[in-house]
Amino acid sequence: MPIAAELLHLPPEFAFDSLVVNANQVQVTIASTAEHACCPLCQTPSSQVHSQYQRTLADVPCGGQRVVVCVRSHRWRCRVPTCSRRIFAERLDPFASAWSRMTTRLITTIQAIGCATNGSSGARLAHHVGIRTSPSTVIQHILALPDPLLLPPVEIGLDDWSFRRGKRFGSIIVDLQRHCVIDLLPDRTAMTVAKWLQQHPTIHVISRDRSREFARGIQQGAPQARQVVDRFHVLKNLVELLPTILARLFAELRHDVPPPRENVPTQTAFPQDKTPMTSWKPTLSAQAEARRKARQQERNVRFAQVKHLQEQGLTTVAISQQMQMSSRTVRRWLTQFRLDTHRRKRGSEFDQYADYVLGRWHEGCTNRMQLWREIRAQGYMGSYRSAARFLPPVSPADASPVIRRSPDFSTTVTSSYLKRYTLTQLQWFLVKYPEALSVTEQDYVEQVCRAHPLIYRVREMIHQFRRMVHERPGAEALAGWIAACQTSQVKELVHFAKGLQKEWEPVAAGFTAAASNGQTEGQVNRLKVMKRQMYGRAGFVLLRQRVLHSI
Numbered sequence: 265m266p267i268a269a270e271l272l273h274l275p276p277e278f279a280f281d282s283l284v285v286n287a288n289q290v291q292v293t294i295a296s297t298a299e300h301a302c303c304p305l306c307q308t309p310s311s312q313v314h315s316q317y318q319r320t321l322a323d324v325p326c327g328g329q330r331v332v333v334c335v336r337s338h339r340w341r342c343r344v345p346t347c348s349r350r351i352f353a354e355r356l357d358p359f360a361s362a363w364s365r366m367t368t369r370l371i372t373t374i375q376a377i378g379c380a381t382n383g384s385s386g387a388r389l390a391h392h393v394g395i396r397t398s399p400s401t402v403i404q405h406i407l408a409l410p411d412p413l414l415l416p417p418v419e420i421g422l423d424d425w426s427f428r429r430g431k432r433f434g435s436i437i438v439d440l441q442r443h444c445v446i447d448l449l450p451d452r453t454a455m456t457v458a459k460w461l462q463q464h465p466t467i468h469v470i471s472r473d474r475s476r477e478f479a480r481g482i483q484q485g486a487p488q489a490r491q492v493v494d495r496f497h498v499l500k501n502l503v504e505l506l507p508t509i510l511a512r513l514f515a516e517l518r519h520d521v522p523p524p525r526e527n528v529p530t531q532t533a534f535p536q537d538k539t540p541m542t543s544w545k546p547t548l549s550a551q552a553e554a555r556r557k558a559r560q561q562e563r564n565v566r567f568a569q570v571k572h573l574q575e576q577g578l579t580t581v582a583i584s585q586q587m588q589m590s591s592r593t594v595r596r597w598l599t600q601f602r603l604d605t606h607r608r609k610r611g612s613e614f615d616q617y618a619d620y621v622l623g624r625w626h627e628g629c630t631n632r633m634q635l636w637r638e639i640r641a642q643g644y645m646g647s648y649r650s651a652a653r654f655l656p657p658v659s660p661a662d663a664s665p666v667i668r669r670s671p672d673f674s675t676t677v678t679s680s681y682l683k684r685y686t687l688t689q690l691q692w693f694l695v696k697y698p699e700a701l702s703v704t705e706q707d708y709v710e711q712v713c714r715a716h717p718l719i720y721r722v723r724e725m726i727h728q729f730r731r732m733v734h735e736r737p738g739a740e741a742l743a744g745w746i747a748a749c750q751t752s753q754v755k756e757l758v759h760f761a762k763g764l765q766k767e768w769e770p771v772a773a774g775f776t777a778a779a780s781n782g783q784t785e786g787q788v789n790r791l792k793v794m795k796r797q798m799y800g801r802a803g804f805v806l807l808r809q810r811v812l813h814s815i
Contacts, residue, residue, distance in 0.1 A: 274359060277296055277297060278297065279295055281336070285329075288330065289331065294333065294336070298338070301338070303349055308347070310340045314339040314340055315338070316336065316338055316339070322396070323367045328394045330395075335356065337353065337354045340353075340354065370395070374386075374390060375405045377389055377402065378403065382794075406806065406810065411812060419468070419471075420469070421470075421779075422482075423438075427795075434449055434450055435448070435457060437449070453477055462485045468488065468490060469777070469779050470486065472491065472494065474501065492779045496781065502729060508756055513719060574598060612654070614651060635651075636648045639651065694726060709723075725757060729745060738776055739776060742764075794814070
């Protein structure tokens, strides 16, 4: 049947023999008609038949039923005395590869299903369409895919993504001209990025965030490329300054709440060297500490409001409605909330070396670099900078008791204050344009800006920067904005402006060039979806295959 042979895409040396259809599967039999075949090693034709054999192959389903192809083929003798292959089987390329139990088109179908789903769900989906396979088989065929062949990239976007948030990160590289992922890197270090860039010398434009590791990697691996700092990331860094700024001005913004009384009992904390070693906390940066204090102060003020409403006789539901909080949170605050300013300790790699460091410290070794080298020799994988954040607690100055005061929240709060918004809401009110706010929100923002002139100045600077991000007026407008920041009398904005000046060329390029990390961020979101579909069971190799061959 020539029509059946064309439908099955049989090799020219094979002919259709028979077709058997039953309730479970469709069985197609084909037979070889070749008079000679070439040896796979020496490529010498041979016409001497050694024997015949039958081979069974699984093919793509037809009408939801499984299709099995039975192949009757020959074994041949190689007549070349110097060839190591004395007997060879007839090849079916490209219909099926050697030693395979599936046709090529069935393997391609399984690979497409696996790249679109994952191992387990891919096997379930294949079963519904009539393909019998297992999750391990799906994964095996995905890993066998070669890297896609792409033209040399010219403009790329570089960003990081997290295997596990805050723990381990990788890098994603996107072709900005073709809108596709070029590669995934297992980390985000400068050495790895530089090594990859050295293999792609055709790159001339690289869009990135403000990562110092990426900047060093680009400088080492692609010095000829023009670096473009993404505008969105710069705006994001600017918005992140608001909690620190509002923390300093929080007392004036919340002027209705009197400060806590000082004549309250104190409690003495134990010295650091008497606490468990695993409770050592790393030292926070000044900005991180300011943000932590802002969040803690906001929680304390809202807790004072909740306690005041409880003393007035309001129920938990009424308090939650008036404070715009869930009733479960209100109930938990009234029963379990503590007015502490301590930070929760998270597990760290340094914990298992804390006893050794404390012992060496008491022996007289106070050189932090030496301590880091010793624990590094014992297997510590962190850098000196990360280890030094844990070392200050063992200094002699910390041996004295730490006095912590517990503020009293038995003060009265006016009803006008209870109608105000949270500090987080205020932060986004200052970021948004006035036309995006309701009338009540606009009145509240105007009242806050009148309370302190610096708040109004910060708001105007943020709005001006947002307009530059959207309109891209050029480097001169950005230079003027930086000069205004330096004279704004807001120390956070002054520090932010100095940071922009240190990397002026990449930042200025972000406000003049069309390249940005918008495509890269979209590909990162797509990567996150694929990673979550795999339920955390897949490693970097399989995730990279799925991203590069995504449908």
